[in-house]
Amino acid sequence: MKLSVILPTYNRLPVLPRALRSLESNADQIHDLVIVDDGSTDGTSAFLVTYIPSSPLSVSVVTTENCGVSKARNLGIGEAQGDLVAFLDSDDEWTADSARRRIAYLEENANVGFMYGDMAFETTTGVRQFSITPPCGGGADETFRTIYLNSPIRTPTVTIRRDVLGAHRFPEGFAAQEDVYLWLTVAAETTVDYVSDILAICHHTEGSLSSNFRIQGDDLLRVANDMSLRFPRLIDRKTRNARYHHIYHHLSDGELAAGHIVAALRYGVASLRYGPSDSRTWKNMLKAAGRIFR
Numbered sequence: 001m002k003l004s005v006i007l008p009t010y011n012r013l014p015v016l017p018r019a020l021r022s023l024e025s026n027a028d029q030i031h032d033l034v035i036v037d038d039g040s041t042d043g044t045s046a047f048l049v050t051y052i053p054s055s056p057l058s059v060s061v062v063t064t065e066n067c068g069v070s071k072a073r074n075l076g077i078g079e080a081q082g083d084l085v086a087f088l089d090s091d092d093e094w095t096a097d098s099a100r101r102r103i104a105y106l107e108e109n110a111n112v113g114f115m116y117g118d119m120a121f122e123t124t125t126g127v128r129q130f131s132i133t134p135p136c137g138g139g140a141d142e143t144f145r146t147i148y149l150n151s152p153i154r155t156p157t158v159t160i161r162r163d164v165l166g167a168h169r170f171p172e173g174f175a176a177q178e179d180v181y182l183w184l185t186v187a188a189e190t191t192v193d194y195v196s197d198i199l200a201i202c203h204h205t206e207g208s209l210s211s212n213f214r215i216q217g218d219d220l221l222r223v224a225n226d227m228s229l230r231f232p233r234l235i236d237r238k239t240r241n242a243r244y245h246h247i248y249h250h251l252s253d254g255e256l257a258a259g260h261i262v263a264a265l266r267y268g269v270a271s272l273r274y275g276p277s278d279s280r281t282w283k284n285m286l287k288a289a290g291r292i293f294r
Contacts, residue, residue: 001082001083001084001103001106001107002031002032002081002082002083002084003029003030003031003082003084003085003086003099003102003103003159004030004031004032004033004034004080004081004082004084004085004086005023005030005032005033005034005086005087005088005099006034006036006073006076006077006080006085006086006087006088007019007020007023007033007034007035007036007076007087007088007089007090008035008036008038008069008072008073008076008089008090009035009036009037009038009040009044009090010037010038010039010040010066010069010072010090011040011041011042011044012040012042012044012090012091013040013042013043013044013047015090015091015203016044016047016090017047017051018093018203019088019089019090019091019092019093020051020055020057021093022088022093022094022095022096022098022201023057023088023094024055024056024057025094025096025097026094026096026097026098026099026100027056027057029099029100029103030057030058030099031058031081031082032057032058032059032060032080032081032082033057033058033059033060034059034060034061034062034076034079034080035048035059035060035061035062035076036061036062036063036064036072036073036075036076037061037062037063037064038064038065038066038067038068038069038072039063039064039065039066039067045063048061060079062075062076062079067172068172068175069089069170069178070169070170070171070172070173070174070178071170071172073087073169073170074169074170074172077165077169080162082162083161083162083163084102084103084106084159084160084161084162085159085160085161085162085165086099086102086158086159086160087155087156087158088156088200089155089156091203092156092200092201092202092203093200093201093203094156094199094200094201095120095198095199095200095201098197098199098200101117101195101197101199102115102117102159102199103159105159105193105195106159106161109193111191112190112191112192112193113160113161113164113186113189113190113191113192114158114159114160114161114164114165114183114186114190114192115158115159115192115193115194115195116152116153116154116157116158116159116192116194116195116199117157117194117195117196117197117198117199117200118154118157118195118196118197118198118199119154119156119157119198119199119200119201119202120198120200120201120202121201121202121204122201122202122203122204123204140187140191141234143187143191143192144184144187144188144231144234145234145235145239147180147183147184147187147192148184148224148227148234148235148239148243149239149242149243149246151177151180151220152194153179153180153183154200154202155179155183156199156200156202157199157200158179158183160186164186164189164190165186168182168185168186169182170182174219174222175215175218175219176212176215176216176219177216177219177220177222177223178219180220180223181223181226181227184223184227184231185230188231188234213250213251213253213254214251214254214255216250217247217248217250217251217254220247220250221244221247224240224243224244224247228240241274241275242274242275244270244274245271245273245274245275245278245281246275248267248268248270248271248273248274249267249268249271249275249278249280249281249284251263251267251271252264252265252267252268252270252271252281252284252285253284255267256284256287256288261288261291261292264284264288265285265288265289268281268284268285268288269285272285
C-alpha cells in the first residue's frame with residue numbers, strides 16, 4: 001500500500017524542519033509528501049526550494065494564497081498519489097516508525113476504513129506528556145457517538161483509505177474543529193479503529209489554534225449542532241445534551257482561568273442547562289460569583 005502525507009504550513013519556518021525530519025525518519029514507508037504552502041511570508045518558499053533536492057522524501061509543493069487549513073489540506077488531498085492518506089501539521093511531528101505501523105495495521109485489517117492512534121504532547125518547558133486517547137469501542141453506532149462526545153481523534157495520527165475518503169473533504173469556513181467534522185462524517189459510513197501506539201507528537205506553539213480555547217469551543221458547538229441535524233438516528237437528545245454540557249463547561253473553565261468572570265458565568269449557566277447536576281460546573285459558578293462579590 002502507498003502512503004501519502006499532507007503537510008499544510010503557514011509561517012512556521014522555525015519549526016517546519018522538525019516536522020520534515022520526523023517524516024524523513026519514515027521515508028522508506030512514505031510514497032509521497034505534499035506540502036501546501038498556504039501563503040507564507042516568512043521565507044518558507046525559499047527554504048523549500050533548497051530542501052527538496054536533498055530530501056529523501058518524494059516531495060511536491062502546492063503554493064496558494066492564505067486560505068486556511070481546511071482548503072490547504074483539501075488541495076493536498078487532490079495532489080496525493082497514495083491509496084492511503086495521512087496528515088501532519090507543520091508545528092508537530094511523527095514518531096519514528098509511525099508510517100510502518102499505520103500501513104501494517106490497515107493491511108492487516110481490510111475492514112477498517114480509517115484508523116487513529118495516541119499522541120504525545122510536548123510543553124514549552126520540554127516536558128513530554130503522553131496522552132492516552134479514549135478508544136472507539138463497540139459497533140459502528142457506538143464508535144460514532146464516542147467521536148461525537150469526546151473528540152478523541154488527533155488528526156496527525158489519522159490514516160484513511162483514499163476510497164473511503166472519496167469525495168469527502170475538510171469543511172471550509174471553520175477556524176477550528178474542521179477535522180472533527182470530517183471524521184464524524186466519514187465515521188457514519190465506515191469502520192473506525194484505534195491503535196494504542198503513539199504515532200505523533202504535538203507541540204503547543206504560541207498562536208496555534210489548538211491553544212485558543214474559545215475558538216475551539218465555538219466551533220465544537222457548531223460541529224455538535226450540525227451533526228445532530230445530519231445524523232438524528234445516531235445522536236439522540238441525551239447524547240446531544242451531554243455534548244453541549246461538556247463544551248459549555250470547557251468554555252466556562254477557560255474563561256474563569258483567563259479572569260473573564262461574566263463570560264465564565266454565562267457559559268456556566270449554559271452548561272447547567274444541559275447538565276444541571278454536574279458539581280464541577282457548580283464549583284466554577286461559585287468561584288466566579290465569589291470573585292464578583294469579594
